[in-house]
Amino acid sequence: MLKHFSRVLPIALPLLFVTTLAAAEPFVFTAIPDEDETRLQQRFQKVADYLADKLDVEVRFVPVKSYAAAVTAFRNDQVQLAWFGGLSGVQARERVPGSRALAQGIEDAEFQTYFIAHESTGLEEGAGLNDAMRDMTFTFGSKGSTSGRLMPEHFLRKAFGEAPDEVFSRVGFSGNHSRTASLVASGAYQLGALNYTVWENELEAGNLDTDSVKVIWKTPTYPDYQWTIRDDVNERFGEGFADRVQQALLDMEDPALLESFPRSGFIPVNNDDYEIIRQVGQQLDILD
Known part of the structure; x- marks a missing residue:
């Protein structure tokens, strides 16, 4: 019996190890660099901590050097969530079909x-x-x-x-x-x-x-910044994960966290709310 067990154990341990690694996959997000990188890191690390607590997964914030780099990171699945501007959000969602805008700042509806x-x-x-x-x-x-x-x-x-x-x-x-x-x-x-x-x-x-x-x-007002999430997060982090992320963002009420954006709160939004941005981008030939 012991002999048989010793032959099985080396197989069972790697399987357990692989399963643990899969479960430990971090949820990663970024933000367009509308300010210098140091200030961005300070702003969004506390947001990462908040989301980790709400979602019960490891959450990492990774800074990027440019707006284009934020879109590329989203397209290449280096990040699953991003705080985009109106244009960069449209670009990202066109590159990753099925991805969706989740929430915008209260101020972003009339930016x-x-x-x-x-x-x-x-x-x-x-x-x-x-x-x-x-x-x-x-x-x-x-x-x-x-x-x-x-x-x-x-x-x-x-x-x-x-x-x-x-x-x-x-x-x-x-x-x-x-x-x-x-x-x-x-x-x-x-x-x-x-x-x-x-x-x-x-x-x-x-x-x-x-x-x-x-x-x-x-200027007259227009829709701008928003959180956009990839379409495959439910498969990777569990059924309904995208909705949980959206709710966590909508529930963000701590003034110290909201100051990171800065916004007074978040409201639901969808892809259609940014149609005017897509149209203007096409007109000016700067959507890509």
Whole structure:
């Protein structure tokens, strides 16, 4: 009997080990880098801890270097959940059929872009998009940003009937909203467009001097940031897992956690709510 048991044991142990490894698969998420990487890591590690507690699985946050990298990580299954902007979310869901938007911030249903100007331009607060801006220098945020590129370009083309590089003497891409604010505040660019929540946060933090830079126009509202999840998470983490993730996000009420986004709370959303973003992306030929 003992002899027989010793022959079986080496087989049973590896099987048990493999089963344990499979059960320990971490649930991984990322976020578009709308601020510098250090701040992102600080913001989202506590969100990872919250989700781990709610979902009873290991949850990891992994930062990425660009909006495009966030979409690629989602497509390649390096992450199963992502905090995307409107455009990057549309791109990700088109690359991973069946994936779905779960939740958006309360503020994301009616998001805005602020156009800002350095004091040297002579443009006054609330001046709007007008011909006085022609031949000035202008910076967007990231090339893949909804509030820092897609929608600002949409409104610029609507106002001027021309592409931005035909309106301005130089057009740049800062990479993120915080950098757009600092570049315009320093005078490195005369004009810029950025996410309104970043502007408000930078003001509150005392990082901007409104004598040097001011808001000259606020866009009409549009849908923006959202959480998007891959279609195969139920197979990997258990039936109904995607719905559990959605509920955990909707139940997030701790002000310290919500400040990570920053949002006042989350509400349900679906893919159809971002149809306008998809259409504008197609019109400007920047959906890919």
